[in-house]
Amino acid sequence: MGDTVRRTAPANLDFVGALLHHLAGVGADLAPRHLGVDARGRQTLSYVAGRVPWRDREDPAFFADPALVRLAELIRRLHDACAGTALAGDAETVCHRDLSPKNTVYRDSPTGPLPVAFLDWDLAGPGRRIEDVAFAGWHWAALGEGADPAELGRRCRLLCDAYDAAAIGPDPVPLARDELVDVMLDQIEGTWRGIDAGADRDEPGMRGLRDAGVLEGVRHWQDWLLTNRRTVAAAVTP
Numbered sequence: 672m673g674d675t676v677r678r679t680a681p682a683n684l685d686f687v688g689a690l691l692h693h694l695a696g697v698g699a700d701l702a703p704r705h706l707g708v709d710a711r712g713r714q715t716l717s718y719v720a721g722r723v724p725w726r727d728r729e730d731p732a733f734f735a736d737p738a739l740v741r742l743a744e745l746i747r748r749l750h751d752a753c754a755g756t757a758l759a760g761d762a763e764t765v766c767h768r769d770l771s772p773k774n775t776v777y778r779d780s781p782t783g784p785l786p787v788a789f790l791d792w793d794l795a796g797p798g799r800r801i802e803d804v805a806f807a808g809w810h811w812a813a814l815g816e817g818a819d820p821a822e823l824g825r826r827c828r829l830l831c832d833a834y835d836a837a838a839i840g841p842d843p844v845p846l847a848r849d850e851l852v853d854v855m856l857d858q859i860e861g862t863w864r865g866i867d868a869g870a871d872r873d874e875p876g877m878r879g880l881r882d883a884g885v886l887e888g889v890r891h892w893q894d895w896l897l898t899n900r901r902t903v904a905a906a907v908t909p
């Protein structure tokens with residue numbers, strides 16, 4: 672509506688509101704602004720201009736190396752902006768926890784479309800830096816039958832390298848990249864188990880995903896990554 676977006680308020684509305692407020696306050700410039708709740712109880716956000724790769728088959732430019740490098744820099748900016756704040760609590764930082772192309776706004780540049788902001792903060796919460804990097808790693812790559820594990824590893828390595836290179840200040844914490852594959856495996860398993868549990872609870876969205884075979888597809892990714900874990904890990908860890 673106008674230059675705002677209205678969406679169903681997430682369960683963690685107050686946390687997300689405080690997080691988006693904090694990010695705007697420190698000038699992180701990587702998320703919509705939180706404008707409050709409208710008369711219908713909807714979360715109200717500023718509209719972020721740009722393009723979102725929301726379809727299954729998108730322009731490969733959204734997944735090219737320059738986009739991956741910028742993606743890692745944005746994740747680093749998020750994590751550095753939240754580390755040591757009350758929002759992170761005892762955790763390393765605050766994680767977005769749902770970093771995927773369809774939750775990312777891109778804008779055109781001379782090197783192609785580059786990520787500029789993340790949307791859909793419904794799952795955000797305290798966590799470890801490696802969690803968002805690992806999650807992005809498998810969401811910006813192809814997995815399963817026909818995919819190349821060395822290419823997944825190369826892309827994850829690029830993300831880790833760009834994330835570490837974007838550090839500012841003394842004694843930056845290096846990413847726990849030796850844990851990346853295990854974190855990805857946990858996330859992939861959590862994804863299909865979450866679909867299964869939601870479908871068992873009769874949630875329409877999750878039932879639809881299970882009926883459409885998405886659960887089986889994600890399980891297959893887990894098996895594939897288990898089979899190929901050495902190849903991926905060898906590419907990620909220098």
Ligand SMILES: Nc1ncnc2c1ncn2[C@@H]1O[C@H](COP(=O)(O)OP(=O)(O)OP(=O)(O)O)[C@@H](O)[C@H]1O
Nearest residue numbers: 676678703716717718719720723725773774790791
């Ligand atoms: N602040 C915003 N600025 C611009 N576009 C937005 C904004 N918020 C959402 N969108 C658009 O709406 C789409 C869905 O938004 P969002 O991911 O927040 O909703 P959702 O209900 O969580 O969707 P999904 O279940 O697909 O993740 C995004 O992919 C994006 O195209």
Ligand SMILES: [Mg+2]
Nearest residue numbers: 773774790791
């Ligand atoms: Mg979304």
